[in-house]
Each structure stands twice: as C-alpha cells, then as structure tokens.
Amino acid sequence: MKLKDPSKLASFTLRVALAVPFLYAAIAATLQPEAWIGFMPQFLQNLLPASLLLGAHSSMNMILALWLLSGWKTKYAAALSALVLLNIIVVNLGALDIIFRDVGLFLAAVSLALLHYQK
C-alpha cells in the first residue's frame, strides 16, 4: 500500500499526538489542582493565586489542543506548542524523572512546525 501524501498523515498523527497530552493536562489540572500547582514556577505562585494560575494554564492547554486538532494554521499552533513545552522543560528541569516525556513532545511539536513551514 502506497500513501498518496504521507506528510498529511504524518501531520494528522503529530497533531493528535500533541493535542491528547494538552487535553489531558487541561482536564487533570482542573480536577486535581493540587497535583499540578507544583509545576508552576515559584515566582508565579507568589504573584498570583494558584486557582487563577491553573485556570489560565488549563485554558491555554485546551485552546492549544483544539487549535492543533482543527488543522488551521498548523505551523503557528505547532510553534506555540513547542514554546510551551520548552518552557515546561526548562522550568521543571529538576523534575526530569517526570518531564522527560515532554522532551519528546517538544521535538514532535518542532517536527510538526517544520512539516508545515512552507505551507
């Protein structure tokens, strides 16, 4: 079996691969906020209430997930996803046991952005 345009399937797979964890994070942070506040940088926790921080974080994750799934201006959605993931990695480097998967997601987002770079 030969695919007519493998890049389309690759793009769809990457978009779903990135959207699922963003959706999961958005829902889980809403249902179990105490488990997610620990990923927020301390200076932000000092500036804003935890509920507001997590609410904003969940909303952003939800928007990113839906944007990725929509397929609209994918290169921008992928680039923003990559930035968000890179931020998570840098801020939580001490918790590498937990966030090592985000490195793979970050590179997947970069790949998706590159795939759509000239479109």
Added chain:
Amino acid sequence: MALALLISCSPAEQVVPETEEPVVPEEQTAPTPTETEEEVVPSSEHTVRITSSGFEPKTLTVKAGDTVTFVNEDSNKHWPASAMHPTHTAYPESGGCIGSKFDACKGLEQGESFSFTFNEKGSWGYHDHLRASSTGKIGVD
C-alpha cells in the same frame, strides 16, 4: 589447688558469655563517644531543613526505624512527600492522603515541621509537592 584454679577461671568465663549476650550492644553503643564511631553510628533523629533553595541536605542516610523531621524555614509553603510527583507511590508503606504514608499531606507553613519514621530499607526519593522540581533522597540502611 584445683578449686583455686576453678575459682580463678570462673570470672573470665563469666565475662565471655556476657559479651556474647544481647546486652553487649548496649554496652558498646553507650560508651562510644569516639570520633569515628560518632560518624558511623547515626542518631535516630534527623532533620532536613527546607529553605528557598530546597531541601538541606538533599541526600541523607539513616537506619531503619529512624525518624526524619522536615522543618520549613522558608516563608513559602512546602510539602515534602514521597516520589513520584504527583502520585507519591514510591515509598511502599500505604496510608497518607495520596499514595504513601511518607507525605506531609499539606503545605507546611514557616516554622512548621513534619516527622516521618522510615521503617522500609531502600533509597527513597521525595519531592516538594508544591514545587515538583525540588527533590531529595533518603537512604535507609
């Protein structure tokens, strides 16, 4: 003569079994203020300070049954708990509020402390539940 020999031997024979009895460790541990033994034999009470830069010391080795007290010296709240974040299931004693008995179950205010007795041997990672990148390790021999 023979009786005298017996009598003279008997105190020595009494000493030997006494040293083999379980009483001896007490005798050995009680008068051991030498420098080398102080390093080898740890206290049963240990303290881990929590400051703005994390846990101090980050790694600590204790004996099974020893108690470690985590004292928050920072103005921010800190919540020591077993790895991994956020499930806290690494330390095998069940209980607590999430996944293990080794869990403060709340953010400690400045000056507050949480004490935990480590009964399970092994190397137990822990973290600050309110700052997941702040971690430490307790070795239990």
